[in-house]
Amino acid sequence: MNREFSNVYGDERRAGAYADLEFPGTYYLAFRDLPELIGKHVKGPDALDFGCGTGRSSRFLKELGFGVIGIDIAEAMLGHARERDPDGDYRLVPDGNLSPLNELRFDLVFSAFTFDNIPDAKKRTALLRDLGRLLKEEGRIINLVSAPEIYVNEWTSFSTEDFPENKTATSGDLVQIVMLDVPDQRPVEDIFWADADYRDQFENAALELLETHHPLGKDSDPYTWASENRVSPWSIYVLRQEGRTGT
Numbered sequence: 001m002n003r004e005f006s007n008v009y010g011d012e013r014r015a016g017a018y019a020d021l022e023f024p025g026t027y028y029l030a031f032r033d034l035p036e037l038i039g040k041h042v043k044g045p046d047a048l049d050f051g052c053g054t055g056r057s058s059r060f061l062k063e064l065g066f067g068v069i070g071i072d073i074a075e076a077m078l079g080h081a082r083e084r085d086p087d088g089d090y091r092l093v094p095d096g097n098l099s100p101l102n103e104l105r106f107d108l109v110f111s112a113f114t115f116d117n118i119p120d121a122k123k124r125t126a127l128l129r130d131l132g133r134l135l136k137e138e139g140r141i142i143n144l145v146s147a148p149e150i151y152v153n154e155w156t157s158f159s160t161e162d163f164p165e166n167k168t169a170t171s172g173d174l175v176q177i178v179m180l181d182v183p184d185q186r187p188v189e190d191i192f193w194a195d196a197d198y199r200d201q202f203e204n205a206a207l208e209l210l211e212t213h214h215p216l217g218k219d220s221d222p223y224t225w226a227s228e229n230r231v232s233p234w235s236i237y238v239l240r241q242e243g244r245t246g247t
């Protein structure tokens with residue numbers, strides 16, 4: 001696909017729909033294992049939520065006890081985050097420029113679904129490198145993204161059946177997916193990235209991949225799964241800066 005990518009989250013109607021979304025269905029699975037993963041890898045309380053959107057992921061981190069700064073490039077999304085969490089720290093940043101945070105260091109740089117919307121391998125690598133520089137000595141990046149499989153299966157919370165072209169997507173291509181849990185059922189446009197390209201970008205950004213987790217649906221989950229107990233819709237990468245210490 002050659003169409004130009006524009007961040008769909010700059011749109012007020014989309015932002016409003018997203019603001020009401022908590023953790024239903026397939027999203028439950030994205031967040032289900034994070035407390036354990038964070039407990040295993042993260043040693044302190046200071047977190048940056050990169051691409052915080054309407055603040056869902058920031059509020060999740062706050063409930064785990066983190067002090068959180070949420071950053072995003074879409075004012076439409078940040079407005080909702082501030083409305084829901086008036087005491088929260090939600091900041092607009094220029095696209096691809098983390099210099100407003102230069103003086104800060106974090107135990108956790110968390111990113112939920114943000115890299116689904118970032119085009120251009122070079123830009124992604126530069127952002128990942130900059131996020132790595134914001135880590136404390138034992139800090140970790142946890143990067144939760146859509147797995148390639150999400151765009152070619154049917155899910156409890158998503159449908160892709162109207163987009164057969166997703167099946168031939170390669171890294172950097174636009175793909176489409178409909179969110180079934182929000183009233184705004186216009187397709188969301190994401191950018192497809194293969195796992196191998198994520199790994200290349202991490203390596204080029206001087207990040208060491210410590211763990212990759214693909215959460216699968218279980219019978220004990222409070223949802224009836226469509227494909228989720230067969231194939232994972234999500235990839236969760238745990239990273240640190242190369243050459244850093246700690247377990």
Ligand SMILES: C[S@@+](CC[C@H](N)C(=O)[O-])C[C@H]1O[C@@H](n2cnc3c(N)ncnc32)[C@H](O)[C@@H]1O
Binds near residue numbers: 072096114
């Ligand atoms: C799918 S939303 C996820 C929001 C939130 N993390 C959550 O889990 O609810 C992705 C967000 O990433 C933001 N985003 C996209 N590119 C970005 C960039 N280069 N820097 C910061 N935020 C970005 C979008 O504006 C959008 O709000």
